[in-house]
Amino acid sequence: MRVAIIGAGVIGLSSALCIHEQFHSLLPSLELEVYADHFTPHTTSDGAAGLWQPYLSDHGNLQETLWNKETFDYLLGHLHSPAAKEMGLFLISGYNLFTEPAPDPSWKNIVLGFRNLTPKELELFPGYSYGWFNTALMLEGKSYLPWLTNRLTQRGVKFFHKKVESFQELFSQGVDVVLNCSGMRSGDLQPDPELQPGRGQIIKVLAPWVKHFIITHDLKSGIYNSPYVIPGSEFTVLGGIYQHGNWSEENSAKDHKSIWDSCCRLLPALQKAKIVAEWSGLRPARPSVRLERESIRLGNLQAEVIHNYGHGGFGITIHWGCAMAAARLFGSILQEKKQLGTIPGPRL
Amino acid sequence: MASPKVAVVGAGVVGLSTALCITETCPSCSVTVLSDQFSPNTTSDVAAGMLIPHIYPDTPIHRQKQWFRETFAYLFAISNSAEASEAGIHLVSGWQVFKSTPKEELPFWSDIVLGFRPMSEAELQKFPQHRFGQAFTTLKCDCPPYLLWLEKRLKATGTQMYTRKVADLWELHSEYDIVVNCTGMGAHQLVGDKQLFPVRGQVLKVHAPWVTQFIRDGDGLTYIYPGIHRVTLGGTREKGSWSLLPDAGTTRDIFDRCCSLEPSLQGAQDIEVKVGLRPSRQCVRVQREVLSQGGVKLPVVHNYGHGAGGFSVHWGTAKGAAYLVEECVSALQGSSSRAKL
Numbered sequence: 150m151r152v153a154i155i156g157a158g159v160i161g162l163s164s165a166l167c168i169h170e171q172f173h174s175l176l177p178s179l180e181l182e183v184y185a186d187h188f189t190p191h192t193t194s195d196g197a198a199g200l201w202q203p204y205l206s207d208h209g210n211l212q213e214t215l216w217n218k219e220t221f222d223y224l225l226g227h228l229h230s231p232a233a234k235e236m237g238l239f240l241i242s243g244y245n246l247f248t249e250p251a252p253d254p255s256w257k258n259i260v261l262g263f264r265n266l267t268p269k270e271l272e273l274f275p276g277y278s279y280g281w282f283n284t285a286l287m288l289e290g291k292s293y294l295p296w297l298t299n300r301l302t303q304r305g306v307k308f309f310h311k312k313v314e315s316f317q318e319l320f321s322q323g324v325d326v327v328l329n330c331s332g333m334r335s336g337d338l339q340p341d342p343e344l345q346p347g348r349g350q351i352i353k354v355l356a357p358w359v360k361h362f363i364i365t366h367d368l369k370s371g372i373y374n375s376p377y378v379i380p381g382s383e384f385t386v387l388g389g390i391y392q393h394g395n396w397s398e399e400n401s402a403k404d405h406k407s408i409w410d411s412c413c414r415l416l417p418a419l420q421k422a423k424i425v426a427e428w429s430g431l432r433p434a435r436p437s438v439r440l441e442r443e444s445i446r447l448g449n450l451q452a453e454v455i456h457n458y459g460h461g462g463f464g465i466t467i468h469w470g471c472a473m474a475a476a477r478l479f480g481s482i483l484q485e486k487k488q489l490g491t492i493p494g495p496r497l
Numbered sequence: 498m499a500s501p502k503v504a505v506v507g508a509g510v511v512g513l514s515t516a517l518c519i520t521e522t523c524p525s526c527s528v529t530v531l532s533d534q535f536s537p538n539t540t541s542d543v544a545a546g547m548l549i550p551h552i553y554p555d556t557p558i559h560r561q562k563q564w565f566r567e568t569f570a571y572l573f574a575i576s577n578s579a580e581a582s583e584a585g586i587h588l589v590s591g592w593q594v595f596k597s598t599p600k601e602e603l604p605f606w607s608d609i610v611l612g613f614r615p616m617s618e619a620e621l622q623k624f625p626q627h628r629f630g631q632a633f634t635t636l637k638c639d640c641p642p643y644l645l646w647l648e649k650r651l652k653a654t655g656t657q658m659y660t661r662k663v664a665d666l667w668e669l670h671s672e673y674d675i676v677v678n679c680t681g682m683g684a685h686q687l688v689g690d691k692q693l694f695p696v697r698g699q700v701l702k703v704h705a706p707w708v709t710q711f712i713r714d715g716d717g718l719t720y721i722y723p724g725i726h727r728v729t730l731g732g733t734r735e736k737g738s739w740s741l742l743p744d745a746g747t748t749r750d751i752f753d754r755c756c757s758l759e760p761s762l763q764g765a766q767d768i769e770v771k772v773g774l775r776p777s778r779q780c781v782r783v784q785r786e787v788l789s790q791g792g793v794k795l796p797v798v799h800n801y802g803h804g805a806g807g808f809s810v811h812w813g814t815a816k817g818a819a820y821l822v823e824e825c826v827s828a829l830q831g832s833s834s835r836a837k838l
Contacts, residue, residue, distance in 0.1 A: 228623070234764040239707035242590040242634075261620050262632055270611050270634070273577055273588075282612055282634075284590075284620070284710070358587040358639075358725045360709045382707045418581035 150178050152479070153319045154328040155338070157185035157308070158194040159290065159468045160457055161330035162297035167472035168328075168479050169304050176483065183301070184319070186312035189294035193332055194464060196351065196430040198379035198386040199237065199289040200362055201466045204372050207255040210437055214255045216470025221259050223469045224286050237292025237382070242284040243362030244270075246277035251368065253281075260285045274415065277365065285362075288465050289381055313338070316445060320452045326482055327454045328475060333433040335458045341439070344459055347432035348395035349373060349388060350404040352412075354422040356385040363415060365389075373462055376411035384425060387412040391462070393434065400427045435459030440471055442478050453482050501526050501826050504669050506687075507679030507801070508532035508658065509541040510638070510811045513647035515679050515800050518812075518819035520654040523826060529673070530651065533662040533683075536644035540681055543700060543773030544808060545722035545729035546585075546638035547711065548572065549593075550606050551806030555780035562605050564813025569609050571812045572636045582725075585642025589723060590634040591711030592616055594627035594758075599715055610635045624758065627714075637711075638808050639724045663687065666788065670795045675825045677798045677818060681776040684801045690782070693802055695774035697738035699747045701730040701755075703765035712758050717805075719754040721762070727769070730755040730762070734805075736777075743770040778802030781810070783817045785824060796825040 154165045165181050173179050189195055201221055207214045227233055228240065244266065257263040261284040271277060298308075313319060316327050316338060329335060336344055359380040367375040373391035380386075389411055390404050405427065413419045439459045445452045457475045460467055503526045505516040516530050536542055550565050576586045594616070607613040616630035624630065648658065663669065666687065669676050678684060685693045705728045713720040722729040730751055748770050756762045782802045788795040800818035803810065 229760045231760075231763065233761050234707060237707075239709065239761065241709045262614075262617055264612065264614065267612055282590075287707075356582070357706065358582050358585070360587060360589050360723060380709070417577070417579040420579050421582050 150176055150326070150483075151180045151182065151324045152326045152328065153324040154181065154183045154330055155185070155313050156330035156332055156458075157183055157188045157294075158192040158330065158332055159294065159464050160332065160460060160471065161185065161328070162294060162301065163468045163472040164328055164330055164457055164475045165306055166297055166300055167469070167476045169301070169306060171476050172479065172483070173304065181301070181306040182309060182324070183306060184309045184311055184313045186310070188308070188310065189298065190291055192290070192294065193430045193433070194290045194294060196349075196428050197290055197465055198351070198381060198388070199287050199293070199465055200241070200379050201286040201288060202364070203254070203256050203463050203466050205251070205254050205366065213438060213467060216467045216474065217256060217463070218259045219470035219473060220467055221286065224288060228286075232296070235292060236296045237287070237289030239287050239382070240284055241287045241362055241380070242282065244274070244280055244282055244364070246274050246280040246363065246365045247368070248277055248279070249368070250279045251366070257283075274363075287381065290465070316452065316454055317447060320447055320450070325453070326479065327452070329454055329456045330458060332458055332460075333431045335433070335456070341435075344433060344435050345394055346396050347373075347434035347461055348390065348392040348397060348429065349432055349462070350390040350400060350408065350429045351386050351388040351427070352405065352408050352424055353384040353386055353426040353428070354419065354424050356380065356419060356422040358418065359385050359416065365415065376408065376415050378412055378416055378419070385422070387419070391432070396431065398429050398431065400429050432462045433459055434461040438467065438471060440474050442482065455479060455482075499525070501674045501829060502672065503528045503675045503677060503822060504673040505530045505677040505679055506532065506663050506666075507681060507683065508535045508644075509539040509679070509681055510640070510644060510807055511681065511800055511803060511814065512679035513644060513651065514811045514815040515677055515818045516651055516656060517647055517654075518815040519677070519822050520651070520656060522819040522823055526822070526826065528651075528654075528656045530656060530658040531661045531663055532658075533660065535658070535660065536641040536648070539644065540773040540776070541644060541807065542640045543698065543771045544640065545700070545720070545724065545731070546640055546643065546808045547722050548610070548636045548638075548809050549713065550604075550809040551804055553778070553780050553804070553806070558605055561810065562609070564810035564817070565606050566609050566813070567816060568810055568812040569636065572638065576636055580646070583642065584646040585639035585725060587637055587639070587725065588634055589637050589711050590632070591713070592620065592624075592630050592632050593713045593715055594621075594624045594630040595715035596627050598629045607631075607633070626757070637722065637724060642725070666795065666797060667790060670793060674829060675796045675798065675822055677800065677822060679800050679818075681801050681803070682774045684776065684799070688799070690802075693776060693778050694737060695739055696777045696804060697733060697735035697740060697772065697774055698731065699733045699743060699751065699770065699772050701748060701751055702727040702769040702771060703730060703762070704767040705762055705765040707761060708759060714758065719758060721755050721759050728765070739774065741772050741774070743772055775804045776802055777804035781814055783814050783821070785821045796829065798822050798825060
């Protein structure tokens with residue numbers, strides 16, 4: 150049973166790991182292969198700061214809220230394990246700021262210690278009159294992706310550095326199931342007008358005195374179009390750009406100035422911070438995550454594709470819940486192909 | 498007395514902040530700082546610099562609260578400014594956890610720090626051995642940066658600073674009109690204060706940049722305080738011990754206790770061991786005194802004995818001492834005008 154995963158970002162690697170963990174002992178013939186044109190540190194996931202935080206509203210998409218929660222709980226459970234440091238996983242507290250009162254987010258009971266900001270705390274942020282404080286998690290791509298890669302390599306998963314041009318290409322080579330985790334480029338494999346780039350740009354600085362994340366919100370301009378500061382274990386990420394439909398991966402001087410000026414207004418001490426890098430990336434945005442099976446007829450064969458893409462700016466936040474859902478879909482494929490007696494129960 | 502000459506003895510956080518306060522409240526004073534040690538070799542440099550007050554049994558609580566409030570407000574303003582990183586002042590959030598519920602639910606400082614509240618059940622799950630906890634956000638003064646920043650501000654006012662071991666306050670009477678004693682543990686010898694005693698503290702300063710939250714056991718013995726570049730792991734409270742030598746067994750013990758609160762510290766690197774003697778006293782001595790010898794008078798203002806709470810109250814006591822210096826100046830001007838009559 151050959152399974153090919155297209156994409157080696159957080160979604161592709163975690164889906165591969167989840168499937169291998171759950172099925173390799175039940176299905177000795179299981180062979181996993183990861184195909185990607187970019188590996189860490191050149192994936193979209195590597196550019197993300199790594200903060201676990203969903204968008205403000207789930208727009209009634211309770212499925213995604215559940216996947217977010219599953220991811221948070223999974224990561225929280227790993228916090229005290231010896232692997233945490235290698236995974237790039239740690240606790241972090243911080244602020245979400247608004248210029249007017251905002252409804253509580255879907256994730257208020259998922260994170261730790263969620264509360265409103267006190268008047269004295271708001272003094273720290275002139276111009277903002279309302280906000281939240283909570284403790285969440287950081288999962289740094291620069292550590293997590295290599296960690297996932299190592300776990301997969303240990304398990305005998307093979308990696309192929311190539312750009313897959315079509316699902317057919319893999320099926321004609323004898324692959325039985327394809328997991329499409331190709332993020333922004335899913336459209337190249339199968340047109341999807343709902344998938345659009347949400348272009349972001351970030352500036353990485355040295356500011357080790359910043360110990361909290363600070364995310365501002367402008368409810369009119371939309372998510373991530375307002376400055377944010379996210380400290381990592383080595384660098385602090387400054388951002389605040391979300392351009393829907395912009396495919397450019399070139400750094401824009403105008404966006405640089407916008408990020409720099411607005412973040413320095415937010416945290417005056419950043420003026421003294423040394424800039425170490427700048428990066429632009431495309432969030433694979435979609436009205437909802439595409440996580441579903443698709444059976445493709447290829448001649449007299451029925452080929453199975455599991456789509457798992459369109460995670461926008463919350464890929465890290467939702468990844469494990471989606472990986473488990475993808476594994477469940479894989480399980481149902483196996484059952485239909487009569488590869489398994491029964492689908493393993495509670496572990497899923 | 499046109500320009501009173503004030504000598505501040507001691508260049509830890511108390512000496513430097515007191516000197517700075519004096520330049521602000523008494524612009525006509527000429528201030529000089531004298532110390533046998535400057536940063537990074539002061540007791541203050543060993544401390545983590547966390548703004549979490551220590552209770553002084555014999556200082557009225559309202560005064561301790563006043564000192565803490567003034568210090569917090571002063572540092573809060575700096576942390577919010579462009580100078581924050583240079584001054585080494587930053588906000589840090591975290592938890593104080595207790596194995597058994599503390600006698601008083603609310604410490605006197607709970608309304609001065611930010612966002613003080615009891616920990617939720619979910620948060621307490623991170624600490625299986627602890628049954629109760631408090632979450633809040635406070636400030637941290639990283640040393641050496643904070644002390645170096647104070648020195649820089651002092652130099653900008655024209656204050657001179659000299660490395661000098663003062664063995665007797667009377668040494669200074671011919672050059673200075675007023676002496677301010679901020680010698681911390683040194684006051685034991687310098688002014689023979691037998692109420693002052695060392696409480697030895699050993700700490701580890703480690704590289705663990707993924708630790709963003711402070712954790713403190715309510716017993717005050719075990720704590721994890723993340724600073725700009727290093728995390729301070731502590732500690733010990735050895736009353737009466739004068740030893741400045743690191744103890745290897747203690748290092749192991751501190752590390753183990755901190756790892757049991759924060760397991761990820763197992764991966765900490767570059768462990769540096771430091772020892773400081775907290776200059777402890779039942780109450781902080783912020784007091785005026787006029788020394789007298791052979792008809793010569795020497796006005797002295799004392800500001801020492803801050804024990805485990807130096808950073809938490811330093812600005813408040815500096816202001817208190819500066820006020821007493823003003824009183825000394827007035828008294829000298831009064832007597833000099835009397836002399837002129």
